Amino acid sequence: MTNNSSSQTNNKSSNGNGNKINGNKSAKRRRTQKEETIKFISLGGVGEIGKNMYVVEFKDEILVIDGGLKFPEEDMLGIDLVIPDFTYLTDNLDKVKAILLTHGHEDHIGGLPYILKYVNKPVYGTKLTLGLLENKLREHNILNSVNLNVIQPNSTIEIGKNFKVEFFRVNHSIPDSVGMAITTPVGTILHTGDFKIDQTPVDGQITDFQRISEISRKGVLALFADCTNAERPGFTMSERVVGNTIDEIFRLAKSRIIIATFASNVHRIQQVLDAAYKYNKKVCINGRSMINVVNTAMELGYLNVPKGMLIELDDLDAYNYDQIVMITTGSQGEPMSALTRMANSEHRKVEIAPGDTVVIAASPIPGNEKLVSKTINNLFKRGADVVYESVSGIHVSGHASQEELKMMINLVRPKYLVPIHGEYRHCIHLAKIGETLGISRENIFTIEIGDVLEIGKEKAKITGSVPSGYILIDGLGVGDVGNIVLRDRKQLSLDGILVVVVTLQKGTNKIIAGPDIVSRGFVYVRESEQLIEEAKAIVSQSLEKCRDRNIKEWAQLKQAIRDQLGKSLYEKTRRKPMILPIIMEV
Amino acid sequence: MTNNSSSQTNNKSSNGNGNKINGNKSAKRRRTQKEETIKFISLGGVGEIGKNMYVVEFKDEILVIDGGLKFPEEDMLGIDLVIPDFTYLTDNLDKVKAILLTHGHEDHIGGLPYILKYVNKPVYGTKLTLGLLENKLREHNILNSVNLNVIQPNSTIEIGKNFKVEFFRVNHSIPDSVGMAITTPVGTILHTGDFKIDQTPVDGQITDFQRISEISRKGVLALFADCTNAERPGFTMSERVVGNTIDEIFRLAKSRIIIATFASNVHRIQQVLDAAYKYNKKVCINGRSMINVVNTAMELGYLNVPKGMLIELDDLDAYNYDQIVMITTGSQGEPMSALTRMANSEHRKVEIAPGDTVVIAASPIPGNEKLVSKTINNLFKRGADVVYESVSGIHVSGHASQEELKMMINLVRPKYLVPIHGEYRHCIHLAKIGETLGISRENIFTIEIGDVLEIGKEKAKITGSVPSGYILIDGLGVGDVGNIVLRDRKQLSLDGILVVVVTLQKGTNKIIAGPDIVSRGFVYVRESEQLIEEAKAIVSQSLEKCRDRNIKEWAQLKQAIRDQLGKSLYEKTRRKPMILPIIMEV
Known part of the structure; x- marks a missing residue:
């Protein structure tokens, strides 16, 4: 093999040389008798929830899966966003053939506006995913310089000399989510994307078992599976459950209804719109990201909005309270969001009044619990009736629980199992599930970011590591704030x-x-x-x-x-x- | 009435004059025809979880219930502790007759070392509560100047001219917890303290229904009830359940067992000791606060420790791993705690090894979720088997859920209901429960700190407010850090x-x-x-x-x-x- 297989990849020397030394490879391989391998590297998304970015490498070709961001940890004072350290990609720029996207959540596409400036390679994603990415690229003034390719959820594309990528539809908390099977001369690896199995999804499109089953019948070498909810027993409930709760809330509400949820949860927004239609109400969309996503989803046909239903903030006064539904940002208690401003009586147009029903259709992301609680308290103080997760069925997760994970593993029957998209505790729990299903412990890899997992037909092994970590984004600065600056901010903040x-x-x-x-x-x-x-x-x-x-x-x-x-x-x-x-x- | 009943108490003028103007009172009262009232003020503990401190005032006499602390909010940068603003007490120092304690948790006694320096009045509490307080007063070098009075959990004492205080035992996550009924010429108010109803408590001492029932038969004007868990349906499980889980863990563990819990949860510690006895293991107590509480509880007879069971950290090497149990601090992921140091491989004596069973017998206090998760991840990485709340029954709450709250309200049948010990959302939920039990909405008061609630035989009303808020403790400074300093720290921390x-x-x-x-x-x-x-x-x-x-x-x-x-x-x-x-x- 080439220098790619050395236990600590020397990125500098391999930079751009991939093609040139091709001629030597087969000779070398015969000499060392080493089996051909696919390399899998996480540049983000394991050992953490957030900034997902995975590398699949075969010979001199690299596919990148996703390019997400995450929000700063408490000790990253003053930082706005965190993206993966993508040095490995800039060091191997010529090898990178494409960036494949699973879905349009921030932790999967939010890093791309920064990353694409340095790694400008063709991007493949479904229609909604690319629609959401386009908004971001436009804001960063780089939309015209990026090559975007719409893929169908059940299409197959060939990339480079070695990769065949088969996409398949999965259920998640945003429409148009896909997983993918990547076939190389060594074999096929299957990446679930973020997924759950919703038997009654809002758009009727179930996780595509049949296609997964078909792919799996030919044999899957390694399964990379979303382990976010591997600690949760049973099944994750259907998004339809939330629709029932929403209907019940509409039926009982006597005055205005204000619903906060994730802007990207288009199916949930659709269910609110459906209830508004049924109960004959007008809907006002509130908050910048909510307006952006709703517009994109409407343009691309992912939201079905009856004509005349949507009204503007400035038109609210023309309607009685019992005719009004507002869909808003702020479900995480974000200080500047629309709902938080309403709760604090700081909203330009909307004053919470006794009789209002405020629905927080989301669960707090770890770390946001106190912010959300503050919003709930303030809404109650203003006399609203507040409906939220700990007292109702107004949110379901977008990730598979244990029984769904078992189903996926049993469907795919992979030789190797690699938990992704989770902290170490979640990875370990998926590993345990894999063991109970008969995958031997040594074929399960709980990798950490930067680990190089080499997967061959006969064996797989972590053979080294590549540069990895995070890049901090503070204002216009990308990577100009590091440990010394953070240490100083910490000391300044304490005393x-x-x-x-x-x-x-x-x-x-x-x-x-x-x-x-x-x-x-x-x-x-x-x-x-x-x-x-x-x-x-x-x-x-x-x-x-x-x-x-x-x-x-x-x-x-x-x-x-x-x-x-x-x-x-x-x-x-x-x-x-x-x-x-x-x-x-x- | 005297100036006590003016809607905004003028503290300066009433300071110390309580006794002198007694002679005028009855004349005045006849003239204004105003009904006599008990005043109830929360100086902390409503609108928040933490720093509980309540004032009960009748004529020229004040009783104080508890004097807790809370840990700083995220925006209180660099602050160590937060205690209630007790200006109202220093302004009315001569009126204060006693400080009554419900139990020995930090959020009920942790502020006293600071408060007693200014408000040095007789303190009444049960044996364990005072034992824990004594440790604190010793550290602050004021133990000898404070008048501590041990009360029995079912005793009655008279204080001042107007107060009869009947204590009653309640179940909580620390032994020797009490509630109290305070009888004045106007009537009786009942304060539950922090409570749950545990039908099978570890020490066999059930919340004293009979005494509560007896007191209530004579009529209770107002019930002040712990609303912490008012959002939770059903009953809170018995502490005994945790004992069963602990037993199961001991039965299955193949190597060392390390259990982190709240130092003050003496019953849980007892259950660990019981399991250690049954499975013939030695126990090592680890972490400063754990050692302090265990020593105090042993001295006072609240822990039953078989002779020769306890070993020191330095003796660990003399035993095989399967003979060792460690009880440690760190269940909240506190950065300097023993368990966190073990998880980070920074502990002087203990290195986590594969095969260790680490049990986190606590649920994360809101705000600590990410710290706890970090500890769990690090323990897993070191090969330990980690048992924690989201995957097992290793923790139960110390607070009453909805059905227990209903039972308490139905037992006491108060005229007025006042939720305490909770954020506004919790108060509102207890208020709703009260309504379903037939207490009319206008007789339920969701008060905020500083509110003066005046309770008369015929009616009750919020008539004003007194100075209230918080005092920040930073190093040796008590109150020398305020909003400007915090605002500067915030700006410094961001950029x-x-x-x-x-x-x-x-x-x-x-x-x-x-x-x-x-x-x-x-x-x-x-x-x-x-x-x-x-x-x-x-x-x-x-x-x-x-x-x-x-x-x-x-x-x-x-x-x-x-x-x-x-x-x-x-x-x-x-x-x-x-x-x-x-x-x-x-």
Whole structure:
């Protein structure tokens, strides 16, 4: 084999050389007797929920599956978005043949506007998925430079010299979701995409068992399966259940109905529209991302909206409360979202009133629990009747529970099983399920990001790793905020900062002006004058001592100030503000 | 009535005058024909989970129930603890007759070491509750100055001229929990404390229905009930269920067992000890707060530990893994706790090994979900078998669910119902339950902190409010961090800081040295040299412009720097770092 199979891929040397050394390969392979393998690498999406991005590599060709984003962890202060570190792709740019998309959720397509600027390769996805991506590319002004290819949910395409990709429809919390089987000379691997098995989906399109079964009959080497809900016993309920709850809410509501859900859950929005039609109400769409998605879904034929049903925010006054339904963003308690502003009485047009029924048709994404709870509390305080997950059946998951996962594994009967799309705990639970279904432990791989899993006909093995991790996006900066900046933000957030400024006389280091001390985020200055005066005295003393000992290096002077002042402040306050000495010289 | 009944209590004027104006009271009362009332005020614990503190006031006497803390919200950056604003008590210090405790949880006693320094009044609580409080007071060096009085769970005491307090035992997730009925000349109010109804408690001591029933037979004016779980249908399971799960875990475990739970859940710890006895294992207690509580509970007779069962961390090596049980802190994923350190391979003595069974016998407190999940992931990665709530019956709540709440309300049959110990959403749900049981809506009060609820024989009403809120504790500082400091910490945490230093010539404002710019938490300086150079130029230009326009006020110079530089940086980076201009003069 070529350098591709070395246990730690040396990306630099393989960069762009893939084609040139092709001629040597067969000779080498015969010499080493090493079996041909497919490489599978997760650049995001395992060991975490979010920023899904997977690499399938055979010889000198790479397919990329998805390119998602995730929202920052609590310790990523000030960061807006997180995308996968895609160094492996830029290092192997010539190899990359295509980017294949499973569906249009942020954690699968949200990173692409950034990634496509560096890895501009043909993108394949279903109509709605590409429609949603187009919106993003337009915002980033790169729509015209990207090659987008619509695929049908049950189509097959050939890419490069080695790949045949068969898509198949799956149920998920957004329409037009697909999984895919990728056939190479070594064999076929099957990637479920995000999926559940909904026997009564809103659009009537069930996860395509038959096609999966057909593909599987020819033998599947490895199954890459969505393990998000591998901890949940039983089956995930049908989206239709939510429709029933919505109907019940409409039947009982005496005044306005306000429903918050994920903008991308087009089927749920359709069910709200259906209920509005049945109960003869007007619908107002609210919130930027909700309006975007609804428009795209309507244009592409994924939403069926009766003529005259939709009204604008400015038209609300023309209708009685009992004629109005609002569909809005804010189901996660996001501070700037429409529902949160309504709950806080900060919405430009809508004031929550007693009698309103507010429905939060979503469950809080881990980490958002307190934000959602705050919104619920505020809505109750304004007199609304609030319907939410912990007290009703107003949300179902988009991911397969244990029995569905068993069904998928038994349908595909793969030699190898690889849990994806989950934290380690979820991966482990899917691995356990695989074992109970008879897949031997050594054929199940709970990989971590960057791991290179090499899959051959006879054996599979993690043979090394590639650069992986995350790129932080802060404002316009992509990757310009890293650990040092985050560490500083952390310290600043905990105890604030003290800036110590002093002007010294050139040569003698005599203090000419200062020391002055300015603090932010540390203490109330007005109540802590004495503390600040004492701090100034300590700085002066530190500098005196340095002069006495003939220490002139600014770095040493600053260190002395930091040490002495830090120690004193900690003793007096048990706080450790950042101390930033600035020395000027005249 | 006295000034006590004015709709907005004027605390200053009533301070200490309670006794002196007693003589006027009855005359006044006859004149105004106003009915005598009990005042009930929550200084913490409604509209939130945490820092419970309630005031019961009749004429010139005040009883305080509990004095808890809570952990900071996400936007309280750098804060260690939050306690109630108890200004109302310091303003009415002479009136306060006693502090009555329901149980020994942090959210009920954790604020007392701070509060007792200002409101040093006799404290009444059960043996274990006071034992746990004593530990805290010792740490704060105020144990000897506080008057602690042990009460029996079914005793009655008289306090002051007007109060008779009857305690009754309730089940909760800590032993020795009580509720209380407080009888005044106006009538009796009943405070449930934190409670559930456990028909098979570990210590055999059931919530004392009979005493509650007896008290209620004489008529209860108002019921103050724990609404924490008012959203949950059915009954809360018995702690005994956890014992069964623990037994099952011990039966199946092949190697070491490590169990994390709340240190204060003495019954759960007892059940672990019982299983250890049955399966012939040694037990090692780990983590500072766990050791403290176990020692206190053992000393006071609340834990039954067979001789020779407990071993020290340093003795672990003398035993085989299958002989060892560890009980540890860290069930909330707290970064410095013993279990978290084990999960991160940072524990001094214990390295998690494949085959270990790690049990997290707790559910994540809202806000801690991601920390707990991180711990679970790390334990799995180290090969442990991890048992936790979402996949097993290893935790039960300490609070009453809907059916228990109904039972309590039907038992007490109060005229008024007041939900306490919950966010607004929980209060509303208990209010709804009260309505279904026939209490009329206008007799149910979902109060907010600071509200003064006046309860008379014939009617009750919110008549005003008193100072309330929170006091932030940061290191040694109690209340010295407020909104401005927090706002600065927030801004610093999001985009960091740029300090701009310039030395001007006195009189002329000519730049002698600088401008220098130092940034922290903004961008990597090495990769942003150009940005910083441009920033310096902008500062120089701003100062030039001011000189041209003869602006000499430093405040104006600083504002010009902030405006110009802020605008430029936002355009280039979409970030808004704090800009701190410092001008020196020589």
